[in-house]
Amino acid sequence: MRVSLSRMSLLAVCLPVVAAIAACSQPPAPAPAPKSETPVQSPVERGKYLVTTGLCNDCHTPKKMGPNGPEPDMDLELSGHPEGMVVKAAYTPAKNSPWIVAGLGSLTAWSGPWGVSFTANLTPDPNTGLRSGVWTEELFIKALRTGKHMGTGRDILPPMPWPFIGQYSDADLKAIWAYLGTIKPIKNHVPDPIPPVTSR
Ligand code: HEC
Numbered sequence: 001m002r003v004s005l006s007r008m009s010l011l012a013v014c015l016p017v018v019a020a021i022a023a024c025s026q027p028p029a030p031a032p033a034p035k036s037e038t039p040v041q042s043p044v045e046r047g048k049y050l051v052t053t054g055l056c057n058d059c060h061t062p063k064k065m066g067p068n069g070p071e072p073d074m075d076l077e078l079s080g081h082p083e084g085m086v087v088k089a090a091y092t093p094a095k096n097s098p099w100i101v102a103g104l105g106s107l108t109a110w111s112g113p114w115g116v117s118f119t120a121n122l123t124p125d126p127n128t129g130l131r132s133g134v135w136t137e138e139l140f141i142k143a144l145r146t147g148k149h150m151g152t153g154r155d156i157l158p159p160m161p162w163p164f165i166g167q168y169s170d171a172d173l174k175a176i177w178a179y180l181g182t183i184k185p186i187k188n189h190v191p192d193p194i195p196p197v198t199s200r
Pocket of ligand 1: 050051054055056058059060117118119143148149151155156158159160161165176193
């Protein structure tokens, strides 16, 4: 018993050494595989890709009626809730209704327990959009990371999915900012949110 135990411990000591020697005597690793064929994207191209796949148009582009219902009207790309579609009050669900959220036909305004939210104008319009001089790239990133309006103000309201969008890397958020500076500027003054009905 004593012999076999000490043999085992000898083996335990020797085996890693043997493995290390074996590793040292391996032939050199083969040359790395050639890099993928994906072309290098500029920040604006990357931003366009992220905005398109990140669903920003779903909420920030007003809809027009298509054969299967509302579809983004790309002539109004990312211009936010149309100022002409005036909403005066939140939707009040019937008592005991399981439905708590309502969306306008443009899918740019939502009513829910948070009141009514209107999607922002993300175009570079110098008066009403993201290049109005009030926003900067830094504030844009801060808002999406913190969920605070312009990075410091009130909470950003649902259904803006900032907890997810805010997880893009700095480079990706900068790319989104860069792309948003290149789209067609559209003058559209989005209204402020309407506070919730307190008696609900
Ligand atoms: C599900 C709907 C939805 C999607 C998808 C969405 N947004 Fe929004 N977004 C909103 C709403 C609603 C608001 C207004 C929120 C408010 O007033 O508090 C908003 C506001 C914003 C604001 C202004 C934030 C602030 O500080 O007031 C920015 C910037 C923004 N969105 C960028 C984006 C970008 C970029 C994408 C895509 C990557 C995107 N959003 C996708 C609904 C959405």
